[in-house]
Amino acid sequence: MSSRFLPEAIRGAWFYVPEDYDLTRPHERTRMQLVFRIDGSFTRYQIKNDSRRPVENGDYTYDGNFLILRGRNTDTFRVKQQGYWRWDLEGKKKEQRLLRALVDLDAPLPLSDAASRDIRILPLWVKIHRRFQGPDTIFEAHYSPDDQDPQLVATFFIEELDEKRWIGITPLVTGIEPRTWERIIQDCLLDLFLGKPSDIGVVTLRLLDSGEARVFNYKTSS
Incomplete structure (x- = not known):
């Protein structure tokens, strides 16, 4: 699937949650945050009870279709951009989502x-x-x-x-x-x-x- 947004659009901070994450009660579950930097590095944070700590650092590549994270392990995802605020990640296991905000949004x-x-x-x-x-x-x-x-x-x-x-x-x-x-x-x-x-x-x-x-x-x- 071709991207509507350039690969650099991944830059910055996202919430990183399972596909079935309950957005009506977003603060009741442990969740993750991923931060992608322009130098090709990333950091993954764990968020629990609104406190946050870094749990992984590594580097990434994203060509507009596939995202590869190289940290403790190497994970590859096919990216489906559902909007500039939400990207779906298809991996070998459970699907994940990147969200710019913990909101259930079909359109602005x-x-x-x-x-x-x-x-x-x-x-x-x-x-x-x-x-x-x-x-x-x-x-x-x-x-x-x-x-x-x-x-x-x-x-x-x-x-x-x-x-x-x-x-x-x-x-x-x-x-x-x-x-x-x-x-x-x-x-x-x-x-x-x-x-x-x-x-x-x-x-x-x-x-x-x-x-x-x-x-x-x-x-x-x-």
């Missing part, structure tokens, strides 16, 4: 016109949460109006390359423009959540649904 949900307008005018309506402490974490972005329950609008990961940051954003809704995502990262993540870090220079954002990239110099914009 449309934001209401009011919510889209709120976020466009004032990105600080979006609150950032960190799923786990330490490196390779998965961040969540929630639209959090005062009079409604928070709505998960995206997950993302950050890859650090000296003073550069590469941020992969997985939109889980429609109705937020690329330039608004850039403001969310600058205002909500870098300024507010991370406290305006001084060691960040060039930031590259990649929207994983469209592949569109935006680049800005954080030192000169903050």
Whole structure:
């Protein structure tokens, strides 16, 4: 099966779960996280009761059809991309899934016109949460109006390359423009959540649904 996304689309942090994983109770079972880096290395984490520890390091190759993990053992999977947020892995044993978020999603949900307008005018309506402490974490972005329950609008990961940051954003809704995502990262993540870090220079954002990239110099914009 040919991929709709380039091989580099595997980059970043994923949840790694069995095909029959119950997404209605995602925090009640032990699960895994896989992180794929641009240098060809990967780390597998075990997550239990929302605590996380690394259990395996190795290297990988992915050509758009087959994923090979070389860690303690060598595992080969045929990859079926069901969407930019979910890839199915067919192996010799039980099938697995790579998920950018622990949500049961057939397609991104449309934001209401009011919510889209709120976020466009004032990105600080979006609150950032960190799923786990330490490196390779998965961040969540929630639209959090005062009079409604928070709505998960995206997950993302950050890859650090000296003073550069590469941020992969997985939109889980429609109705937020690329330039608004850039403001969310600058205002909500870098300024507010991370406290305006001084060691960040060039930031590259990649929207994983469209592949569109935006680049800005954080030192000169903050």
